Amino acid sequence: MFACYIGAYALVGPDSLDIFLFYDGGMERVLFVVASVLLGVYLNDLYSELRVISRLRLVQQYCLVLGMAFLAQSLASYVSKDMVLGRWHMMVGSGLALAILPAWRFAYDLLFIRSHNRQRILFLGANNLVKAIVKTIHEKPQFGMSCVGYLSDVQAEEEFTRQVPYLGQVCDLLPIYEEHKPSMIVVGLPEQRDRMPLQELLDLRVAGVPVEDSSYLYETMLWRVSLEALRPSQLLFSNSIGPNARNLAIQRLYSTVISLIGLLIALPVMAIVWVLVRVTSPGKALYSQRRVGINGKEFFVYKFRSMYIDAEARTGAVWAQKNDPRVTPLGYWLRKLRLDELPQFFNVIRGDMAIVGPRPERPEFVKVLSEKIPFYNQRHAILPGITGWAQINHKYGDTVEDTITKLEYDLYYLKHLSLSLDMYIIFHTAKVMLLSKGSQ
Incomplete structure (x- = not known):
């Protein structure tokens, strides 16, 4: 954003760029514009919703963001003319920003969010916490996670199986792991339904494979403590629950x-x-x-x-x-x-x-x-x-x-x-x- 508005002055400014930046208060003026654009990006949830769902919608959001920057310039002009950029300077800089910022988001979404350093997760069981985690993984690819599939003695409903492939029963854990080599195993077994393969999980954990309980991943990704998985013993013996x-x-x-x-x-x-x-x-x-x-x-x-x-x-x-x-x-x-x-x-x-x-x-x-x-x-x-x-x-x-x-x-x-x-x-x-x- 600094480059957009500084570059705009180099194109349309009446004086040299050095004079504008260091002697005419240009750096402070550009800083004010950039700060107003950053505020607009934040208010439009573009820092929390990183995934590009619609390119047209993203461009519309940036139009709204830059419109807020123009409004901030108008309001600042009532305080001091020294705080605002020139008309053509602001228009050209905002035009460059409208071209470059969405393009940067497209590239970031394609090259980083959708492909970089993805953790491949194998789910052991399909309880409600696992279903919430899977939904979050699909909605927020910025977590860098993908679903290898799930193991369960009882196959989950068809809607869930369409999102996460059913790979077999719990007793098939070791051969399924050797076949797919997931980055992490997340355990979400209903207590009364599936058999917990403790020895197999222990062998994989000792071998360096991360094994996590679904309640931990649920808390990490959704910023909530699952009531479904919470037990009185966790509150009684945990050092992390309770005010310090x-x-x-x-x-x-x-x-x-x-x-x-x-x-x-x-x-x-x-x-x-x-x-x-x-x-x-x-x-x-x-x-x-x-x-x-x-x-x-x-x-x-x-x-x-x-x-x-x-x-x-x-x-x-x-x-x-x-x-x-x-x-x-x-x-x-x-x-x-x-x-x-x-x-x-x-x-x-x-x-x-x-x-x-x-x-x-x-x-x-x-x-x-x-x-x-x-x-x-x-x-x-x-x-x-x-x-x-x-x-x-x-x-x-x-x-x-x-x-x-x-x-x-x-x-x-x-x-x-x-x-x-x-x-x-x-x-x-x-x-x-x-x-x-x-x-x-």
Whole structure:
């Protein structure tokens, strides 16, 4: 991108390139354009979705990205003319970028993602975790994995067999391995159905063949802890599950600092929202709602009111839903932009919440969900958060199935809680808020 815009000036610039770059602030101007293009690439998910599914769609995405760069130039011109590039300079540089960047993506997809250093995986069994792994391998070739086939005493359904060849029974492990020489063996045998060939697997492992459990690969690729494979003994004897006291103390510190800074910045916005809520519907602008926090302790979470007063007088506690009739017209936008949650900075300062953590749930729902979903109460081992790992990775859901998926993300966060992961979540939350993903 630097080459595109610097090269454009060499083609259409009125002065020499040296003068532009080193004496006329050209390097800073180009840096601003490149930064705006990088931001557009990030907001359009071009860093997370590396596979080129449609060339036309990719070109359209880059048109949108460069359109955002032009918008950034227009906005910057109101601040300082010294921050923007010349009209023809910007147009020629963006034209070069529109030709070169998609071409680079095509080449990267063809030469690297689809062909370079692929791990060939042989699956031993075909449980639900294996099926989820296979689906992810096909959807995200950037993992560099391919499926050799699977072994099972009972052949899986036809749809799965079309994706992964059925190679034989479990007892055929050694001859199948010698025939196909896979890079890795992933074990996903249903406990009551197939016989685990322990001696054969041990011989291959000692010989240097990687052998992994399907739950490990599931966690690595999907960033979730599988509830289906999770056993109480894993939680009891594992050193990696559970909060680390040092990490929790650090989290508490930076959560308080971020909340204080956030309050100072957000106070004018909060004042405007307070006035708008009071003007557009009867009732208080702020309301508190009982939620379940760390170790099951209940607390009151603060939010701007987005529903009509006494919205649950008839229905009782119910999940939010799409096109919820209880939500006011202003409340719809407050939820979409996440502005209704700004008062939760006070909850963080009080110590009821952290910036990042599992979202706190209402006691009525916790009681029901803890009875239906195993390990649900383990998410209360740490402070709940304003945002979280489940919020940036999964859509808003109002079903038990969605709750199970979000719990898998919460358990992953509980296992890997760290400053770097929290900063990653905070960074991505900004995109979720800006694009209104998952809000309801």
